[in-house]
Amino acid sequence: MSHVSLKNLKKSYDGKTDVLAGINLEIEDGEFVVLVGPSGCGKSTLLRMLSGLEEISGGDLEIDHARVNDLAPAQRGIAMVFQSYALYPHMNVYKNMAFGLKIQGAGKDEIDRRIRHAASILKIDHLLTRLPRELSGGQRQRVAIGRAIVREPKLFLFDEPLSNLDAALRVQTRLEIAKLHRDLNATIVYVTHDQVEAMTLGDKIVVMHDGHIQQAGTPLELYQRPANLFVATFIGSPRMNLLEGVVSDTGAQGMTVTLAGGQTLHSEVDGTRAAVGDRVTVGIRAEHLWENHDGSERFAGTVNLVEHLGEANYLYVTLSSGQDIVVRGNGEREVALGQAIKVSAPAASFHVFDRDGLAFTRLKPGNLRSSKG
Amino acid sequence: MKKPFPWHIVVFLAPAFLVYAIFSAFPLIDTLRLGFYTTTDTNQQLFSGLANYYTLMVDPHWSEGFWNAMRNNVKFFLVHMLIQNPIGLLLAALLSMRGVRGAKAYQTLIFLPTLLSVVIIGFVWQLILSPLWGVAETLLGYVGLAEHFQPWLGDESTALFTLSLMSVWQFVGIPMMLIYAALIAIPDEIIEAAVVEGASAWRIFWTIRVPLILPTLGLTTILTFVGNFNAFDLIYSVKGALAGPGYSTDILGTYFYRAFFGYQSQLGSPTLGAAVATMMFLVILVGVGLYFFFVQRKLQRFSF
Amino acid sequence: MQHKVTRFAGSTFTQVILAGYTVLALFPIVLIVINAFKSRAAIFDSPLALPNSESWSLIGFEKAMKNAHFFNFFGNSAIVTVTSLVLILFFGAMAAWALSEYKFRGNRWLMAFFAFGIMVPIRLGTVSILKIMVSLELVNTLTALILVYVAQGLPLAIMILSEFMQQIPKELKEAARCDGVGEFKIFFQVILPLIRPAVATVAVFTMVPIWNDLWFPLILAPGEETQTITLGVQQFIGQYATDWNAVLASLSLAVLPVLVLYMFFSRQLIRGITAGAVK
Numbered sequence: 009m010s011h012v013s014l015k016n017l018k019k020s021y022d023g024k025t026d027v028l029a030g031i032n033l034e035i036e037d038g039e040f041v042v043l044v045g046p047s048g049c050g051k052s053t054l055l056r057m058l059s060g061l062e063e064i065s066g067g068d069l070e071i072d073h074a075r076v077n078d079l080a081p082a083q084r085g086i087a088m089v090f091q092s093y094a095l096y097p098h099m100n101v102y103k104n105m106a107f108g109l110k111i112q113g114a115g116k117d118e119i120d121r122r123i124r125h126a127a128s129i130l131k132i133d134h135l136l137t138r139l140p141r142e143l144s145g146g147q148r149q150r151v152a153i154g155r156a157i158v159r160e161p162k163l164f165l166f167d168e169p170l171s172n173l174d175a176a177l178r179v180q181t182r183l184e185i186a187k188l189h190r191d192l193n194a195t196i197v198y199v200t201h202d203q204v205e206a207m208t209l210g211d212k213i214v215v216m217h218d219g220h221i222q223q224a225g226t227p228l229e230l231y232q233r234p235a236n237l238f239v240a241t242f243i244g245s246p247r248m249n250l251l252e253g254v255v256s257d258t259g260a261q262g263m264t265v266t267l268a269g270g271q272t273l274h275s276e277v278d279g280t281r282a283a284v285g286d287r288v289t290v291g292i293r294a295e296h297l298w299e300n301h302d303g304s305e306r307f308a309g310t311v312n313l314v315e316h317l318g319e320a321n322y323l324y325v326t327l328s329s330g331q332d333i334v335v336r337g338n339g340e341r342e343v344a345l346g347q348a349i350k351v352s353a354p355a356a357s358f359h360v361f362d363r364d365g366l367a368f369t370r371l372k373p374g375n376l377r378s379s380k381g
Numbered sequence: 382m383k384k385p386f387p388w389h390i391v392v393f394l395a396p397a398f399l400v401y402a403i404f405s406a407f408p409l410i411d412t413l414r415l416g417f418y419t420t421t422d423t424n425q426q427l428f429s430g431l432a433n434y435y436t437l438m439v440d441p442h443w444s445e446g447f448w449n450a451m452r453n454n455v456k457f458f459l460v461h462m463l464i465q466n467p468i469g470l471l472l473a474a475l476l477s478m479r480g481v482r483g484a485k486a487y488q489t490l491i492f493l494p495t496l497l498s499v500v501i502i503g504f505v506w507q508l509i510l511s512p513l514w515g516v517a518e519t520l521l522g523y524v525g526l527a528e529h530f531q532p533w534l535g536d537e538s539t540a541l542f543t544l545s546l547m548s549v550w551q552f553v554g555i556p557m558m559l560i561y562a563a564l565i566a567i568p569d570e571i572i573e574a575a576v577v578e579g580a581s582a583w584r585i586f587w588t589i590r591v592p593l594i595l596p597t598l599g600l601t602t603i604l605t606f607v608g609n610f611n612a613f614d615l616i617y618s619v620k621g622a623l624a625g626p627g628y629s630t631d632i633l634g635t636y637f638y639r640a641f642f643g644y645q646s647q648l649g650s651p652t653l654g655a656a657v658a659t660m661m662f663l664v665i666l667v668g669v670g671l672y673f674f675f676v677q678r679k680l681q682r683f684s685f
Numbered sequence: 686m687q688h689k690v691t692r693f694a695g696s697t698f699t700q701v702i703l704a705g706y707t708v709l710a711l712f713p714i715v716l717i718v719i720n721a722f723k724s725r726a727a728i729f730d731s732p733l734a735l736p737n738s739e740s741w742s743l744i745g746f747e748k749a750m751k752n753a754h755f756f757n758f759f760g761n762s763a764i765v766t767v768t769s770l771v772l773i774l775f776f777g778a779m780a781a782w783a784l785s786e787y788k789f790r791g792n793r794w795l796m797a798f799f800a801f802g803i804m805v806p807i808r809l810g811t812v813s814i815l816k817i818m819v820s821l822e823l824v825n826t827l828t829a830l831i832l833v834y835v836a837q838g839l840p841l842a843i844m845i846l847s848e849f850m851q852q853i854p855k856e857l858k859e860a861a862r863c864d865g866v867g868e869f870k871i872f873f874q875v876i877l878p879l880i881r882p883a884v885a886t887v888a889v890f891t892m893v894p895i896w897n898d899l900w901f902p903l904i905l906a907p908g909e910e911t912q913t914i915t916l917g918v919q920q921f922i923g924q925y926a927t928d929w930n931a932v933l934a935s936l937s938l939a940v941l942p943v944l945v946l947y948m949f950f951s952r953q954l955i956r957g958i959t960a961g962a963v964k
Contacts, residue, residue, distance in 0.1 A: 392869075404814060405807050500918055514728075
């Protein structure tokens with residue numbers, strides 16, 4: 009059993025400005041938690057505080073209900089996989105994996121047993137006598153993970169472990185990490201700046217920005233109910249379309265917004281805390297917009313640019329109001345540049361954010377695509 | 382179509398090649414050749430096979446001095462290896478630690494003496510150690526060791542060691558900088574990985590950092606070796622060409638100078654000098670050869 | 686908080702060692718300079734004291750300036766060092782360019798030929814160098830020193846510069862060649878301006894040994910007119926060994942230019958050494 013709890017964790021280098029301002033987070037046993045955010049958001053600092061490499065300026069860090077703030081990294085029962093793998097260049101794979109165990113004072117047989125076991129899980133049995141420079145990037149990555157596994161830690165920490173791999177290998181390794189998590193039933197904290205990695209791997213995703221947790225939740229929660237504009241635009245590709253508007257009617261069952269171009273649209277959000285005349289931002293994901301279809305709301309514009317992805321295409325459309333939006337279209341249909349287009353979206357698909365960027369609760373965030381037919 | 386002759390390559394290479402060939406490579410080869418000749422009283426040079434080497438190694442008049450210089454030179458080198466390079470390693474290790482206040486300033490100041498002329502350094506220490514001035518004695522007095530003061534430079538048993546330490550004092554900055562550069566080139570993440578695995582600072586130093594800078598330690602060794610077996614200036618400026626007292630500070634460089642130019646009533650001879658230079662060349666060649674075939678080959682450079 | 690305590694102890698230990706060694710490194714130099722400004726009596730009475738109004742004296746400097754051709758020596762050293770450095774950089778860059786850019790037969794042999802000079806000290810060829818200089822009638826000229834120093838500095842310069850030139854992107858030269866620019870123009874107008882960062886490294890490794898050399902000035906140019914500062918100081922102190930004022934003053938005069946230059950350039954210099962050493 010391992011349970012990690014972060015209580016009001018703070019980090020400050022000069023005692024005045026906080027790099028991390030009071031982080032609260034519970035990590036359950038066996039959970040795969042992904043810290044995601046743009047560079048400089050504090051996610052790596054937080055991970056390094058968990059590992060003990062970075063001092064904790066304030067708050068409590070508890071592993072299995074024991075405060076570990078002042079414990080050295082090795083005493084916390086953690087193992088870390090670094091971005092550059094950080095394999096010891098002068099030791100072969102076996103020695104790399106044995107180094108930490110030797111320091112712990114494990115017996116020769118025990119060390120050997122653990123290394124053989126980890127190597128067979130990771131399929132690196134045949135590489136044990138090689139030096140790191142004789143390995144490919146993917147193999148080094150496995151050794152780095154193997155070095156973590158043999159320690160049998162309570163908590164695995166991964167610091168952007170895939171960012172040094174090429175695209176194809178990244179997808180493959182991602183799958184392997186997911187499988188490893190399942191097989192070992194390990195508790196993992198994983199840092200990345202890539203939202204696709206975060207969505208595919210995490211049981212729980214923690215979106216960070218400017219030293220604050222913006223939102224923590226399952227991948228689907230973040231996608232369907234982003235708590236604020238930052239999360240809404242950070243999660244999902246292409247980026248969510250945003251349109252400025254003013255509330256013209258509002259209530260518990262929905263909100264009507266008049267957009268800058270004079271057009272009104274109805275959205276199914278709980279608008280009780282809004283008042284008529286409030287400025288709001290409406291968000292629509294490209295995949296919830298479609299062309300030439302009778303929907304409850306309709307936009308007209310011309311196509312500027314088409315990106316073909318195969319199964320779909322992204323149409324960059326300039327609305328008659330002058331706003332630019334992206335529409336996900338049927339990939340196998342030819343669209344001409346400059347072509348006039350009408351796009352629609354169901355009222356349930358709209359996200360609405362107040363002036364501070366906080367989201368109004370969506371009433372029916374269910375599966376919109378099945379109704380697309 | 383025939384390619385035109387690449388004149389531009391010739392033009393690019395010619396100046397460097399000519400200067401280097403005429404004033405460095407040729408003289409060296411010519412010196413090796415001259416070692417096989419002897420100079421007559423009428424200043425003619427005659428081929429005489431290994432006569433000079435026989436003189437150097439067996440003829441008591443010269444060989445005693447030669448072997449003495451060789452022994453002293455080995456001692457001179459050992460002092461550098463056992464004192465200069467470990468101190469350089471220690472200073473570099475401390476400087477490369479994270480968050481050491483004033484590391485840049487220390488580095489700059491400790492390196493300063495290496496830039497000064499050996500002649501100046503020699504005189505400066507000569508003055509400080511002079512019993513006439515008494516600075517060294519006064520300083521020892523502060524720590525209650527005044528009675529241990531001796532005119533170290535004047536004593537046959539201590540002069541060479543004292544001169545070696547002066548040289549160590551001056552040049553410790555070089556191993557320090559080389560090792561420092563190698564240490565900071567080790568990525569932080571490798572050290573952090575070891576920290577996370579529970580290795581102490583001491584253990585990290587000996588099992589991770591030192592093995593990773595072995596190539597640099599090898600380089601430092603060979604540079605020290607070549608520099609020491611080629612040394613001359615310090616001994617000459619402090620002790621003159623006679624390397625007193627009683628030749629106790631004579632090394633190959635000063636011996637070479639005397640063999641070439643003579644001293645007191647002894648006439649020098651260019652050809653005998655050439656033979657000494659050849660011997661020095663062989664010593665250095667053996668050292669460099671050992672370095673390349675054993676050290677360099679075994680120690681692969683680690684790319685991080 | 687236990688590891689905080691050990692960390693503090695560790696940093697105190699570090700500071701003590703580093704500061705201690707720094708004092709050891711500077712003490713002799715400081716001692717010489719402060720005593721150079723004292724009267725003879727004060728030098729012996731209280732060598733560790735700073736000069737004050739009572740002990741202040743410039744007599745040593747007056748003697749040193751009068752008796753020796755310090756400015757002349759200094760000028761000789763400057764001419765020899767700067768000329769050698771310019772030639773080393775120029776010839777070295779050309780050769781490094783040829784060796785790193787063009788594939789031709791004997792390229793590797795030439796590289797090895799030059800590399801040999803890095804490890805084998807040029808001093809060992811002194812007997813023959815003197816013979817050559819005598820036959821060229823260059824003994825007691827600065828030219829002799831410059832020629833030898835250029836030969837001495839070239840191997841390392843070629844090594845550092847060619848390593849640096851290999852990192853210049855291929856596209857740059859290829860773009861120039863596509864535009865029909867000649868090989869000489871490429872070297873002078875594209876490559877030379879780009880190697881400026883490596884110049885600092887080369888300068889560090891070649892200038893200091895030239896400025897401080899005693900051996901070749903002693904053998905090739907010992908005449909009064911052509912003495913370099915290093916040889917001049919050595920000879921002067923030899924003559925006035927018992928005149929402490931003059932000795933201390935002349936040592937200070939010899940140290941000061943280096944100190945001043947080091948104050949201005951220490952950062953570039955140390956960066957140059959560190960960059961060169963990592964290779």
